[in-house]
Amino acid sequence: MTAERTEIHIAFEALELLLKEIFIHNGVSCSTADILAANCAGCERDGAISHGIFRIPGYLASLKTGWVDGHAVAEVSSVSPSFIRIDARNGFAQAALAAAAKDIDTAVARTGIAVVATRNSHHFSALWPDVEPFARRGLLAITFVNGLANVVPHGGHTPVYGTNPVAFATPIAGADPLVVDQATSVMANGEVRLHALANRPLPPGTGVDRAGNPSTDPHQVLEGGALNTFGGYKGSSIALMVELMAGALTGGQLSFENDFGDCIGAQTPKAGQLLIVIDPDRGGNFGFSRRVALLCDRLREAGQERLPGKRRYESRLNASQLGIPILEEDLRYLETLADH
Ligand code: NDP
Structure with a gap:
């Protein structure tokens, strides 16, 4: 070294x-x-x-390049007791979500649920930071983000979906929250770029080249090629659901509608995010977080030591x-x- x-x-x-x-x-x-x-x-x-x-x-x-506005101030509207719309005004998604923090708390306290639909936002990060804090406060949270079309649908050859991640967080009695955070592509795009930087081949099945042929070359996948969805047609359908929840429901762009226009070199995809926060105490479930702990114990006993x-x-x-x-x-x- x-x-x-x-x-x-x-x-x-x-x-x-x-x-x-x-x-x-x-x-x-x-x-x-x-x-x-x-x-x-x-x-x-x-x-x-x-x-x-x-x-x-x-x-x-x-x-x-001016593709994203670092000074954007999000517009937050509570359109029903539990439904919050955010126009991120071409700013970063995390700042938009922070702007809605009080409205989310109010909605969950009043109705047991907050549905937060963000459009016109740039999400360029992992999703766990968006959900873990809610679970630390005893709440369930699930979020969906779409992006830039770089994933082919199952059996297809042309990118339609973003890497469309989903993250879920739940409190566990006596432990750190359980947090699942994953792309619906075989691999996150950032991982492919790390492979490209290291000139490391991708595992077979990760992606295709620009002609739609299978490729393990990260450069080919990044330069005109695309990733596959995880889990065959079932994963592809989950990518579809994420696309609709994050891109259509929110009023954001669908991944295939996204391009950087004249902003050559810009990298943050402009799309949408849906976040749902639920108070589990409304479920009549007699100690939800203890039930989660019970399930996690059973998973470990069954041989899954490594939980998300x-x-x-x-x-x-x-x-x-x-x-x-x-x-x-x-x-x-x-x-x-x-x-x-
Ligand atoms: P990984 O495949 O690395 O991990 C996905 C999830 O599975 C994590 O919760 C991880 O836990 C868990 N996990 C990993 N290995 C195991 C295992 N052997 N057994 C049980 N659980 C396991 O994530 P991805 O590559 O799919 O995504 C990486 C990141 O990229 C995510 O944070 C995602 O939000 C982000 N992303 C962001 C996008 C955006 O547009 N902003 C687009 C796509 C992805 P652990 O965290 O402990 O490893």
């Missing part, structure tokens, strides 16, 4: 502050920079590296003790972006 590729460790708060400076220096309002920095540093800390600092150049390219979220929580614990691992050259690069 050369001196340049030395791995060092950085405290979460220090990385968060550096990222906030980068966002502000590149045209993001202070309040949105706070949200994006916490989100991106959280991904790096949790080992969700396909949505950590690796994404910073993409964020900046979208900001620099386990790897992230372990990374988080390690980072709290040792700091977040980062290459020294990456840290220096981030410092230049913050104009240090």
Whole structure:
């Protein structure tokens, strides 16, 4: 290993502050920079590296070309006691969701459920940060996001869907929440890009080239090719449902309607997000989180030791003790972006 590729460790708060400076220096309002920095540093800390600092150049390219508005102030409308519409006004999805926090709390307290439909938003991150906080407060949350068409439907040859992720979080009595967060493509696009950077072939079945032929070359998949949906026709139908929930129900764009126009180099897809937050106590279920704990115990007894979220929580614990691992050259690069 050369001196340049030395791995060092950085405290979460220090990385968060550096990222906030980068966002502000590149045209993001202070309040949105706070949200994006916490989100991106959280991904790096949790080992969700396909949505950590690796994404910073993409964020900046979208900001620099004017594709996304770093100063957007979302418009939040409660259109019924439980249905909240958000127009993110071409801003980042996480800032839009934060703007609706009070309305979500009010809807859940009054009716037991909040349905939050966000349009005109850019989601460029992992979804777990959008749902885990609700589960920490005893609530269930599920969210759907669509994106940019780079996934072919089952049996097809032309991309129609985004990698259309879904995330679900539930409280567990006496433990960290159970959080499932996954793309409906075989692999998230960020992972394919990490493979391309490392010139590492993809597992067979991950994607196709521009002619629609199976390919394990990440460069071919990224340059005109596309990914497959997971799980054959069943996964493809889940991608379809996500597309409709996130892209159509919300008034956002469908993935195939999305393009970067004149904003060459922009990377953040402009689409929609649907979030549903439920108070499980309304279910008459006699201690929902204890029922979840019972099921998780049974899963472990049945042989599934590794439940969703386990790897992230372990990374988080390690980072709290040792700091977040980062290459020294990456840290220096981030410092230049913050104009240090
Ligand atoms: P993974 O396939 O890595 O993981 C998906 C889920 O399965 C996670 O909850 C993970 O838990 C869990 N998991 C992984 N391995 C196992 C296992 N062996 N047994 C049981 N559970 C397991 O995620 P993806 O590659 O599909 O997605 C990566 C990220 O990309 C997600 O955060 C997603 O939100 C994001 N994404 C964002 C998009 C956007 O437009 N903003 C588009 C597509 C994806 P754990 O977290 O502990 O590893």
